[in-house]
Amino acid sequence: MSHAKTPHVVDARYMEPPGPFVATMEMLDTLKAGEKMLLLLFREPHPLYKVLRQNGHDYETELLPDGTFEILISR
Amino acid sequence: MLAFENAPPFAAPLRFFLTAPLFAVLAGLLVAFEGPDIFASRWTPGALAATHLITIGFMLQVMLGALIQILPVVAGVNLKRPLAVARGVNVGLSAGALLLAAGFLSGIPVLLGSAALILALTVLLFLAATVLALIVVPTTSPTIRGIKFALFSLAGVVGLGIVLALGLAYGWALPLMALADLHAGWGLGGWAGVLLAAMAYVVVPMFQLTPGYPARSSWWFPVFMLLMLLLWSVALLADWPLLARFGQLGAALAGIAFAGLTLRLQGKRRRARPDATYRYWQLGLTNSIFALFLLSTVAVWPVAADIDGWTLAFGVLLVAGGFLPFITGMLYKIVPFLSWMHLQNSGQAKVPAPAMNKILSEAEMHRQMLAYAAALALLLAAIFFPAWLARPAGLAFAVANGWLWWNLAWAIRRYREYLAEIEAALAAKLATS
Numbered sequence: 001m002s003h004a005k006t007p008h009v010v011d012a013r014y015m016e017p018p019g020p021f022v023a024t025m026e027m028l029d030t031l032k033a034g035e036k037m038l039l040l041l042f043r044e045p046h047p048l049y050k051v052l053r054q055n056g057h058d059y060e061t062e063l064l065p066d067g068t069f070e071i072l073i074s075r
Numbered sequence: 076m077l078a079f080e081n082a083p084p085f086a087a088p089l090r091f092f093l094t095a096p097l098f099a100v101l102a103g104l105l106v107a108f109e110g111p112d113i114f115a116s117r118w119t120p121g122a123l124a125a126t127h128l129i130t131i132g133f134m135l136q137v138m139l140g141a142l143i144q145i146l147p148v149v150a151g152v153n154l155k156r157p158l159a160v161a162r163g164v165n166v167g168l169s170a171g172a173l174l175l176a177a178g179f180l181s182g183i184p185v186l187l188g189s190a191a192l193i194l195a196l197t198v199l200l201f202l203a204a205t206v207l208a209l210i211v212v213p214t215t216s217p218t219i220r221g222i223k224f225a226l227f228s229l230a231g232v233v234g235l236g237i238v239l240a241l242g243l244a245y246g247w248a249l250p251l252m253a254l255a256d257l258h259a260g261w262g263l264g265g266w267a268g269v270l271l272a273a274m275a276y277v278v279v280p281m282f283q284l285t286p287g288y289p290a291r292s293s294w295w296f297p298v299f300m301l302l303m304l305l306l307w308s309v310a311l312l313a314d315w316p317l318l319a320r321f322g323q324l325g326a327a328l329a330g331i332a333f334a335g336l337t338l339r340l341q342g343k344r345r346r347a348r349p350d351a352t353y354r355y356w357q358l359g360l361t362n363s364i365f366a367l368f369l370l371s372t373v374a375v376w377p378v379a380a381d382i383d384g385w386t387l388a389f390g391v392l393l394v395a396g397g398f399l400p401f402i403t404g405m406l407y408k409i410v411p412f413l414s415w416m417h418l419q420n421s422g423q424a425k426v427p428a429p430a431m432n433k434i435l436s437e438a439e440m441h442r443q444m445l446a447y448a449a450a451l452a453l454l455l456a457a458i459f460f461p462a463w464l465a466r467p468a469g470l471a472f473a474v475a476n477g478w479l480w481w482n483l484a485w486a487i488r489r490y491r492e493y494l495a496e497i498e499a500a501l502a503a504k505l506a507t508s
Contacts (some may be wrong), residue, residue: 064290
């Protein structure tokens, strides 16, 4: 799946926990320096935010009208 | 590394989850003991006592316990000293609910007064802990807004409750019935309803694999509900009954819209097999819509409130038919999930945790749900045939909730057994590595 913001997308909207977390960490491992990935979820993943901050990743979140949170994460 | 590694200790929410069903058992036993008289009106001492055993002893216990657990997950905040807060709030709510029920039943002023004092201090402790943690958190999602607005309403419902308890105890000249309606509005609409919606935005898509709640209505639901309650409150102070009815109607219609939307989302779920949580939510949503329809009718046509059984049916449908099924359905997800999560963490990625259905099986939950549905049907029928059905309904309600306690207690027992096995296996692995 690709997206206008980045070709690296995890669509975790219909995954049960901890699937979204695991899939995000796996994709982050495959990114090269300067690349970004997008996580799609129907909730804000605060525990993931904490881990991202601890590991030095930047992220931006946008809530879309259909209730999807788009989280753009920098490598 | 697991997403929930910063969760509070398991003991913090567990003490609430294991206490709450016992209060519902007590409420059922009270109905069975009092018999048909308890269904004479919503104002009988027995009805007031049973209602508060459920709303404070069951609902508030689980809601506050679950909030302590879920705040890190949905808002990114941890309470300071969660175990101490949990202990204080759990003991305070339990003592307060028992004293309040005893106060209603006996009419002894000092019991009502001390219940009011204990409940006020307990909720203040909880609000102080959560507001201090949440005040620095930006409102980045409808869930965070909902929690903040719900906490505001919690202060409102408890404040009104204290005034009512003291007014009743010491014979203050207050419009007790109108204030009690408003107290129920802030409690069921502003606190329980808004908190339920805020949690539903997260847990319904997460656990039932449904589409998300549309953003715009999710942002507006808490605002609209609070506006309606503020309108109703101002109308009561200013003695404008028409405006008060408008506020009631608005709150009821907002609730119907939320329940209808949730039913629609559940209809699009991607989990093929319905589980106990899903079924409990379907039951709760359907009953809530019926209850709120009864409330809307009274707001438009107040004479309906005088029809035999109307207000009691509303209360039973919304509380025992709506909120309790929502809460029990969530408990049946939360307890196995938290058990699994803590087992997974204790295994340190070296020893796997057992599947969640080994902790609490679908069959166990389903059987209890059938017992609860039967008890609910009896309670509703008892409103119209109290002489025949009041005592069986009370007993059935006690049995169904005792069964819930049994299921949860067994799940925790299995969790502890698995924990011991995992710790032993981990020690053996470390010894041989």
